[in-house]
Amino acid sequence: MPHCKEIKLGNVWRSCNKIRSAIFRVGLNLWEYYLPLDHGKTNLITESQFTSVLSGPLKIVLALSDQEISELADYFKVPDGRILYRQLCEVIHGSVPDFSKNEPLVSGLEWEDPLQVNRLSGTEERRLSVLITKIASIVNLRKLLLMPFFQDYELVTKNNGTVTIAHFARILDYLKILVSADDFNLLIKRYQKDGYTINYMAFVNDIDNTIKYMEAYGILDLGGDVVSQFPGRVISAELPKLPRPEIGKILAASIFGKQSIFHPALEPPKEQRDLMTLMTRIQRHILENRIRLSEFFEDFDPLRCGKVTVSQFHRCLDAIGISGLHRLYLSLPEIETIVTQYKDPIDAGRVCWKTFEDDVNQVFTTQELEKCPSPEIEKPPQEVANLPKMGAKVWDNVQPPMRDLCEEAVEKVKNKTMKRGILLKPWFRDYDKNNNGHVSRSQMRQSILASGILLSDEELYALEERFNDDVGFNYFWFLREVEPKMEEEPLYAGYVEEMKKVNAPKRPRPGTNDEKDIIQVLAKIKGKVVRERVNIMQFMRDYDRCNEEVIHRADFERALSAAGFALTPCEMETITEIFSSPKRCCCVDYKRFCETVEEAFTQACLHRAPLIIPLQHVPAKDCTRNFLNFDERQTVNNALQKLCKKPDLKTNLMSIFTDYDKTKCGTVSQHMFMKALSLRNMADMISRKEFDAVCKAFGFERGMRDEVDYRAFMKLLDILHANDKHLPF
Template sequence: MHSSIADENNGSGFIAENSESKFVTVLNGPLKDICGLSETEISELTDYFRVSDGRILYTQLCEVIHDSVPDFSKNPPLVTGLEWEDPFQVNTLSVLEERRLQLLLSKIAALVNLRKLILRPYFQDYELISKNTGTVTVGHFARVLSYLGIMVSPDDFHLIVKKFMKDSYTINYVAFVAYIDRITKNMDEKMYLDLGGDVLSQWPGRAISAELPKLPRPEIGKIRAASVFGLQTVFHPALNAPAERESLERVMRRIQQYVFCNRIRTEQFFKDFDHSNCGRLTIMQFRRGLDIMGLAGVGKLWLSEPELHMLVCMYRDPSDPDRVCYTTFQDDVDQVFTTKELEKTPGFVVVSPPAEVLEIPRKGGEQWHEVKTDLRDLCENTLTTIRKKAEFRRMRLRPVFNDYDKHNNGHVSRSQFRQCLVANGFLLSDQELYALEQRYNDDMGFNYFWFIREAEPKKFEEPLYMGYVENIKKLNVEPVPPPPKNKETDIVEILAKIKGKVVRERVRVIEFMQHFDRHNQNVISRQDFIRGLDVCRFNLTPVEFNTIAEVFASPLRPNCVDYRRFCETVEEAMTQACLERAPLITPLQHLPSSDCDRNFLDFEERHHVSMALQKIAAKPETNLISLFQDYDKTNCGTIPKVQFLKALSVRGLAQILSSRELDVLQKCFAFERGMRDEMDYRAFCRCLELIAVTAYRRPC
């Protein structure tokens, strides 16, 4: 602008001749598209910058437009902007409105805590779509409250909007959720809420409810109804007293019963809080672990606040009152499964679970052994009457009770119990009903499962799988070892059996024993010695194992065997030790015998074998060995009994022998191979040759 107007004058800063027309020409000419001023606005500018002699001071106009812009970068900021960037920024209300808002938010916090609601995700779903930063619209805020069931009046909603309004059209839900969380935490710390999440009646804050009665009601929360011989008693002096607190021992037994029935490992619920593995937790961490385990007010086993406080006081760390020794609590609870350090007392017998844990009654029930005798007798007589009627009428009591038990937890109310008895046709007096209620009532109501188990007996029917179970028991029973035989305790026969195995299969026993002797002490343990013999496959019985271990036991080492001496004794079957001292001695090799219990013959059987061999030897040359070799494809020296009979039949020898002689002959030359007995035809042929050579012949 300055260069455009300066071209029209001599650089004095004024437009001299026809100053007004030139000034207007410049604004309407090259600067018209830039400034976009109307003729009226140009006329006003001309009048504003005209001096007394009629000239236009254009330099002042240029300074106003170009040079008079202040430099704010050199000045320190007066407002940082953090006031609006704070996500928890809320508006200020009057004292009366603040008090009303606090009561309203406390009521909402109690409702949210009771329903276990989490508010933030419902608002964040909208934020993901709208890309807002911690804010939602008023309409969406109202829809979220309505969806969660938080019904507020128009005045209350207007008060909330007034407090958390941001940018004149959105709601700061982050600050709203933070207020609710802060109030809930404050209620929890000051114990304004019970374990069920409801506000305690003793807290004055319960008065925030908008539905207040017109007159005070002191009996609210203090009325307890009881049934004394069937009559309802209200404001009973004995019942108005607080419930008697259970002892610590009974509380621990209830916890042990709960842990045992649900197979819970207590350690898993506390070790995640103990990062330093010191065995101690804070009180809140300990209670949080109990909540996760299912105790306290959110699990299956309900513990009152005094009982939890009693547990905390019992297991509190003596050196730090703010911490709890959870490992001690864990050891006490786990005693229902086993006993710690049981290896120090191996003779101690563990009873799991203890009888006092199994027999503990359900909470709220009467200790039946502490009830008066006349009441117990009345209950037993009533049960006998019900049992007889149910058996005589062929009745089933369970279907009527199941109609009232919608959740199938085994309990119905007192009134429902009476209705079920009337529906089944049992007309009992008030005293009898009261006796039954004292027997089967607990904190959940009337335990009809227990009642039906005793009032509706069934004949014992043996399960179909009992026969299968008995057979399995017979299969799994440990066999009774037979009495030892004389052969199993005779060391000579045992060594002969081992030597025969060594000679036939060329086994070096020391190779199977030496690797157990790591320190080269020439002795090994009894278990290792038996293990080495088992690897050698000598097929010894347990009695024979014990006999060898006792004969070759080390005199200086108990429960050890001198395996070197045993190996030298066995090696005598192959050679003789210390031959270098007597070079002229010729060692004799052990001749193994294949005799066993299978081919043992008595006197009569030996006579039959002798007669059979003499009959066969009396025949002329039959060349049986070549015939037997034709059947022996593997050339192992034995053939099956069937092939042995075929060979004798081919030579016409089976016809001259009786069936008794054939059976005894097969038994005499039997040889165990695999899982069957075969005939040792080589020994049979050698025996025939020996008889033929030594036979006594009469002179002609």
């Protein structure tokens, strides 16, 4: 037909590639746009509907021209004029690669491993294995400790497990370990790090593992040397026809599993932990190091939406795992497990870090605890508190013979330390430079041997199985088992018991009749108000915020205590009961109480009776301590009749009392009172019984002792001398 335009497949394919690149870049899904238009689910829509999607909301994203949209419509058109959109969606989405199924080539954590080494070829691996075996045999034969020689250099440089190539060569030369130039270059190629340093921790670890391997499979003789000694003094991996000490031991090695010393590629992969175990480990790490998770994620979430990308979540987890005290290692599959659990259901490329933080912070507290404050919360949870160390075995799952052997070894060490008075901690502490409570296996054996405790290899192996973890031998845990503290009684056991009795809650004593008498209580309060001019209203007005003229009983008692009224609990209860509000039983009418106390100065409603002269309350100093009965009154009467014969005008007794009263408070002690009477020859006029009765009659409590009110005494003598009559007692 002349009006039909010829369709070129190259143009259609070019348009499909443009749509495919836009989808790969933005993440679109054409099915979401076309399925709502297909109500009958026939995979066919009209041409206008097909064109409206590509030229409407997706025109800017796909960047298709009208001619390209027309060519796509013509290509996927069926004979009835409708468009088969299903074929277009399959062509576009069927060729998009799924990168999530591919394993990562580099995890980014290789160089953070302290035992990371470089890869070698198969031939070089074989040469290095033989070379390490030779060095290990010399180290074991001479009983050398390689780690202290490297750590002395690290204490100065702080290189975190690395030394320079020159220093590595000097250490080998100092230890008389002679290697050829080719072998030294092979060691550098294997353990080189950062281009100019040597990872000596990986080197020493390979040496220790090789020695353990040779001891376990009988490659060493009783003297600690290899069964078939290597010829020559210079160690070289290129010497012809070297003896094969591992021949005949491969079968035994295959029985007990693959060894990673000569076959690192055959090392079994670590068992991946489940999600609950990972969350428990993270909670334990957060609890021990007191880490606040929000500080790591908020920098990547400026809008505070609670979500970050997957790569940012990876980065934050890596930063959280690095701590000044501990190191929490999470493998890539374990991180992927956490990401899958907390992935955003709307956007698959983002992770809900706020939900992750709430779940981890359960180790500190429970969310929304204010809504249900009654339940008792145990923090940290029991499963987090009892979580074993990384790499430590669950001792309940160990075979019974191994557990019995370990218990026997621990009991043997405990008995020897208690009988001989041995301190094991200094021996372990010499090897623990970082004071993290861990030493290596060889250092553990040397510490126990140096302390004079002889254990068999089986018993030492049982101790390692019990107290080993990822860091090493936990000697803190071991010392808690073998060095129990003796229970000693306190040196001040009697003093402690007395203090417990003193601090024990006391029973409330029953109130006296005076404490229950409101007249006596008000007299006590009025006397203090008159003497010290206390304004009670200013102490109680602050508690009446709504100006209701009533306050709570607790506030009323608090106000009286602040004002300085030393009332007993019984007196306080008496006042609150008398002045309680009739409409509100839990409150006190403080306004009525203040008006009653103010009667000590004036009377209420004087404007209604202007002729009444108010009388001010005169507080009495008498109390139960200076109460006199009839006989004592007669004794005091006789004593005063004798003393009034010498008036103050002749004896000048008042000046002596004034000299003794340094603070001018009007009272002196009984000793000073007797001394003043003796100076004026008045003490001989009365007996000791009469003197005690006079001191009691004019007694006044000041501080923690009873004194004599000499002013009242002198005033009464003047009155008796002037009137020359009997006392009114």
